[in-house]
Amino acid sequence: MTRQKTYLVISALGEDHPGIVDQISRTVLEHGCNIEDSRMSVLGGEFAAMLLVEGKWNTLAKIENALPELERQLGMTIVSKRTGQRNAGANLLPYAVDVVSMDHPGIVNNLAAFFAERRINIEDMATSTYAAAHTGTPMFSVHIAVGIPADIHIAGLRDEFMDYCDGLNLDAVLEPLKS
Structure with a gap:
């Protein structure tokens, strides 16, 4: 035991x-x-x-x-x-989300809302700001690890997420998390 x-x-x-x-x-x-x-x-x-x-x-x-x-x-x-020990997410698929854009308020909240509305848990998040090369424009990047329920159609979610990000002028990637 x-x-x-x-x-x-x-x-x-x-x-x-x-x-x-x-x-x-x-x-x-x-x-x-x-x-x-x-x-x-x-x-x-x-x-x-x-x-x-x-x-x-x-x-x-x-x-x-x-x-x-x-x-x-x-x-x-x-x-x-x-x-205690973390309960292993039943049928959760580990995915990585990477987003880059010009820095402005609300990016984290918008991304969090997108996933919360779909009952997708954010398991880890790291953000940073930096100056763009050549122009010095304030930039923002975020790396997020999420657990996507296996019953969610990934291709449909990815399309929905990309459209959402395009509407906010965010460059984004949603892909399986590499261990």
């Missing part, structure tokens, strides 16, 4: 400085746990991290007890929440 894994999601936000990842990962390791998944990024002058930490219930409790001191040492806001 396999043991049900137990997890702690840790979110940390604060002014960026060297050593943050070292201190957070050391705290996890010293308490006998493992970082199974994470996202970390500098956003403006702030460092943001989200970690999925796996461990036994008692080792996760030790990390929870250590977080206030870690928060003080790093000068960050740290929040944690217990969670």
